[in-house]
Amino acid sequence: MDKGAVLEMRGICKYFPGVRALEKVDFTLREGEIHALMGENGAGKSTLIKVLTGVYPMDGGEVTLSGSPVHIKSPQDAQNTGIATVYQEITLCPNLTVAENMYIGRTSGPLTNWKKMNNSAGKLLEELGIPVSPTEQLGNCSIAVQQMVAIARAVDMDCKVLILDEPTSSLDEQEVQKLFNLMRDLKSKGVGIIFVTHFLEQVYEVCDRITVLRDGKLVGEYIIEDLPRVQLVSKMLGKDFDDMADIKSDSAAESIDLNGTPVYQAINLSGTTGIKPFDFEIHKGEVNGFTGLLGSGRSESVRAIFGADRVTGGQVKINGKTVKIRKPLDAMKHGISYLPEDRKLDGIVGDLSVRDNIILALQVMKGFFRPFSRAQAEKFADEYIKLLNIKTASSDTPIKSLSGGNQQKVILARWLLADPVYLILDEPTRGIDVGTKVEIQKLVLKLAAEGKSVTFISSEIDEMIRTCSRLVVMRDGKVVGELKGDDLNQNKIMATIAGGESK
Amino acid sequence: MTATDTKVNSGKNVKEFISKIVHNQLFIPLAALLLLVLFNLIADPSFFKIALEPSSEGNLILSGNLISIIDNASELAILAIGMTLVTSASGGQDISVGSAIAIAGSVVLRIVKVYSTDISNGQFFGVIVFSFILCAVVAALFGAFNGALVAYFKIQPMVATLILFTAGRSIAAWINNNDNISINDTRFAYFGNFIPGIPVPTPVFITAICLVVIALVLKFTNLRLYSQAVGINSSSSRLNGINPKTIKLLTFIILGVCVAVCGFIKVSRTSSITYSVIANNIEMDAILAVALGGNNLGGGKFNMTASVLGAYVIQFLTTTLYKFKVSSSAISAYKAVVVILLIIMSAPVVRKWINDMKNKRQAAKASSQVGKENI
Numbered sequence: 053m054d055k056g057a058v059l060e061m062r063g064i065c066k067y068f069p070g071v072r073a074l075e076k077v078d079f080t081l082r083e084g085e086i087h088a089l090m091g092e093n094g095a096g097k098s099t100l101i102k103v104l105t106g107v108y109p110m111d112g113g114e115v116t117l118s119g120s121p122v123h124i125k126s127p128q129d130a131q132n133t134g135i136a137t138v139y140q141e142i143t144l145c146p147n148l149t150v151a152e153n154m155y156i157g158r159t160s161g162p163l164t165n166w167k168k169m170n171n172s173a174g175k176l177l178e179e180l181g182i183p184v185s186p187t188e189q190l191g192n193c194s195i196a197v198q199q200m201v202a203i204a205r206a207v208d209m210d211c212k213v214l215i216l217d218e219p220t221s222s223l224d225e226q227e228v229q230k231l232f233n234l235m236r237d238l239k240s241k242g243v244g245i246i247f248v249t250h251f252l253e254q255v256y257e258v259c260d261r262i263t264v265l266r267d268g269k270l271v272g273e274y275i276i277e278d279l280p281r282v283q284l285v286s287k288m289l290g291k292d293f294d295d296m297a298d299i300k301s302d303s304a305a306e307s308i309d310l311n312g313t314p315v316y317q318a319i320n321l322s323g324t325t326g327i328k329p330f331d332f333e334i335h336k337g338e339v340n341g342f343t344g345l346l347g348s349g350r351s352e353s354v355r356a357i358f359g360a361d362r363v364t365g366g367q368v369k370i371n372g373k374t375v376k377i378r379k380p381l382d383a384m385k386h387g388i389s390y391l392p393e394d395r396k397l398d399g400i401v402g403d404l405s406v407r408d409n410i411i412l413a414l415q416v417m418k419g420f421f422r423p424f425s426r427a428q429a430e431k432f433a434d435e436y437i438k439l440l441n442i443k444t445a446s447s448d449t450p451i452k453s454l455s456g457g458n459q460q461k462v463i464l465a466r467w468l469l470a471d472p473v474y475l476i477l478d479e480p481t482r483g484i485d486v487g488t489k490v491e492i493q494k495l496v497l498k499l500a501a502e503g504k505s506v507t508f509i510s511s512e513i514d515e516m517i518r519t520c521s522r523l524v525v526m527r528d529g530k531v532v533g534e535l536k537g538d539d540l541n542q543n544k545i546m547a548t549i550a551g552g553e554s555k
Numbered sequence: 556m557t558a559t560d561t562k563v564n565s566g567k568n569v570k571e572f573i574s575k576i577v578h579n580q581l582f583i584p585l586a587a588l589l590l591l592v593l594f595n596l597i598a599d600p601s602f603f604k605i606a607l608e609p610s611s612e613g614n615l616i617l618s619g620n621l622i623s624i625i626d627n628a629s630e631l632a633i634l635a636i637g638m639t640l641v642t643s644a645s646g647g648q649d650i651s652v653g654s655a656i657a658i659a660g661s662v663v664l665r666i667v668k669v670y671s672t673d674i675s676n677g678q679f680f681g682v683i684v685f686s687f688i689l690c691a692v693v694a695a696l697f698g699a700f701n702g703a704l705v706a707y708f709k710i711q712p713m714v715a716t717l718i719l720f721t722a723g724r725s726i727a728a729w730i731n732n733n734d735n736i737s738i739n740d741t742r743f744a745y746f747g748n749f750i751p752g753i754p755v756p757t758p759v760f761i762t763a764i765c766l767v768v769i770a771l772v773l774k775f776t777n778l779r780l781y782s783q784a785v786g787i788n789s790s791s792s793r794l795n796g797i798n799p800k801t802i803k804l805l806t807f808i809i810l811g812v813c814v815a816v817c818g819f820i821k822v823s824r825t826s827s828i829t830y831s832v833i834a835n836n837i838e839m840d841a842i843l844a845v846a847l848g849g850n851n852l853g854g855g856k857f858n859m860t861a862s863v864l865g866a867y868v869i870q871f872l873t874t875t876l877y878k879f880k881v882s883s884s885a886i887s888a889y890k891a892v893v894v895i896l897l898i899i900m901s902a903p904v905v906r907k908w909i910n911d912m913k914n915k916r917q918a919a920k921a922s923s924q925v926g927k928e929n930i
Contacts, residue, residue: 403856408784
């Protein structure tokens with residue numbers, strides 16, 4: 053046994069029908085370390101975590117906790133043995149209060165001392181700097197706060213092993229820093245932390261060790277100093293890494309006629325979701341983006357363009373002609389496609405097959421009384437599964453059993469099939485693996501080169517810089533700036549987002 | 556390829572074939588049906604006897620348990636169509652269908668009573684068509700009322716339909732001033748019984764027409780895709796241009812039309828109506844049919860054939876119990892036992908458990924093979 057190892061997993065196997073999700077994977081977590089678990093989507097990270105926390109029973113292998121073998125049968129079991137988890141998708145109950153969520157399933161006996169519970173919850177939240185009242189209903193809090201409550205819940209459970217499965221994907225920079233401080237704090241107290249993320253920077257910021265998985269198999273365990281970023285990526289992908297910087301080289305940004313009639317133009321567009329009226333236009337073949345912090349209104353803006361939320365005023369012109377867009381179908385009929393930010397909630401139709409998910413938008417545009425024949429639908433699905441290299445057993449597979457990146461590709465396929473003139477992609481790269489991220493960015497530029505207009509939104513600024521030729525910067529529901537050309541660099545963007553001096 | 560290879564392969568194919576059947580949604584209702592058939596075959600083979608005998612009116616008609624099952628399951632099968640769609644789109648059930656059948660039946664009787672004295676066949680046919688159209692419109696309106704509560708006011712379906720469930724039979728009585736109407740014209744009874752010269756009960760034909768219509772609708776419209784999409788993820792359906800509210804409303808209206816057909820058959824069977832008894836508890840059987848078909852009562856994907864089969868299973872069970880002289884007061888209890896078994900068998904948890912067991916066995920096999928290789 054490794055010295056100081058708090059958790060050891062040896063030869064873990066897990067099979068799903070037709071898939072070997074984990075094949076003899078080893079994993080060691082030492083006391084007081086932050087250990088990154090890396091791999092592409094479908095590499096088996098989430099499965100490994102779910103096996104460890106008793107969500108899935110394992111089909112082979114053994115787990116040792118502080119030197120003694122344990123058999124974890126359920127998430128409750130995991131909690132009791134000192135393994136606490138914060139999942140990628142928030143698994144708390146939105147209809148309960150913050151305090152109830154923190155203590156649910158952990159009170160002893162049939163009675164609950166509400167006052168004491170709320171008090172101790174309040175104390176902990178304050179300690180962690182989470183700006184929420186313990187009696188607030190969780191569903192009313194922002195996603196970021198919900199995520200932090202989930203972490204607070206885990207922290208409060210005196211855990212030996214803390215698992216953070218993509219905790220930062222919906223947090224903004226400040227919140228991430230707060231979380232990191234918290235992680236370092238726990239680390240110094242001897243807690244072993246397993247950190248699953250897609251953000252490479254974050255790995256190199258807080259982690260001590262990295263374990264890389266690929267296709268359900270262990271690639272290796274590395275000390276962070278020994279593994280430069282490029283090598284990490286190539287280990288995750290299993291091939292030499294395409295230099296991401298090359299992406300934009302063939303972009304035809306210069307050839308866009310910015311003086312012509314815009315493909316889409318909004319004047320004083322306003323909605324009910326708390327954004328100020330804004331003007332916006334996009335030209336043929338252009339890629340632009342909305343940027344800003346979480347909650348700055350960038351998603352709300354594109355939703356207003358698509359008519360996803362109630363639009364209360366403003367004028368919209370498509371190719372110079374005034375049109376009315378009041379609901380998503382109007383936008384779709386005018387050639388606008390919208391890939392929503394929240395894939396699980398707004399994007400996929402979970403139980404439906406990959407095929408139905410792909411044809412959905414085009415089918416709706418075609419009309420209720422004109423369904424595609426099975427053969428036609430099959431043809432569309434196969435074409436796009438091949439084009440976007442979607443990894444699925446068949447087009448009949450329910451979309452929910454695909455990995456995140458492949459689900460995203462299916463949604464992308466849906467909107468590409470609708471053959472839009474203007475494509476809005478809101479966070480298409482969130483929560484998916486590096487390889488797919490690059491693929492999507494390349495695809496965006498290819499579409500633009502073919503004459504489509506694209507609005508691209510991403511939390512990762514370098515992705516935006518790489519793909520967009522113009523950035524609309526938002527703050528607190530207002531458009532506060534527009535950057536293009538030489539202004540498109542990290543510093544300038546940050547400064548504009550933060551507001552003020554560098555104008 | 557050697558002979559043993561072929562054998563192994565065919566063995567594997569058979570295994571695959573069996574697992575494919577077992578995993579099919581139709582498996583549970585079909586297996587239940589088969590069990591009932593086997594049980595009756597062993598207990599009393601004469602159960603399946605079908606005879607062509609003259610009826611009290613002197614017409615030659617088919618009689619026997621099987622005929623009565625197919626005949627009596629008609630209303631349930633038709634209701635299962637609408638209930639399946641409502642379940643799929645709204646993720647809940649309509650518990651007011653029994654009351655709504657009373658209303659529909661009452662409307663039919665009111666019209667037929669007024670216009671049916673001493674008229675020619677042609678005129679009578681006109682009256683029937685008119686009464687059916689009117690009862691369809693009324694039932695569809697009540698369906699729309701339920702649907703509007705569910706779709707626009709976002710009330711849970713069971714609560715929304717509780718209103719009509721409570722009020723429906725009073726409304727039905729009110730339509731005919733609480734009179735005990737009975738129709739003396741024998742032609743009216745054709746639709747719930749037999750048409751002279753045709754030995755098969757008329758409801759069977761009506762059900763067949765309904766099934767063909769819904770099959771065509773599902774084939775030539777996007778009703779299936781839309782209601783499934785709305786039931787699974789309403790927010791994402793909306794962003795794909797579907798209006799979830801319209802779809803939910805539509806499914807309730809379709810159920811309303813199904814209710815109208817049932818009401819029509821019901822009152823024609825007896826040529827009369829008892830407001831508090833007609834189609835009593837049929838809503839529960841209709842919901843049960845959907846569940847027996849292995850459909851998720853929480854909405855989403857559905858299998859129409861399985862639901863309809865479920866309806867026939869329920870009727871088969873009821874008739875079997877009657878046949879074995881179970882007293883009508885005890886019949887519900889017997890039914891409940893069988894239903895519990897069927898529902899547990901088709902529960903996703905149990906199916907998952909069975910799957911897990913299978914996976915575990917496979918994994919054990921795989922690891923033991925690896926072990927052998929190492930040796």
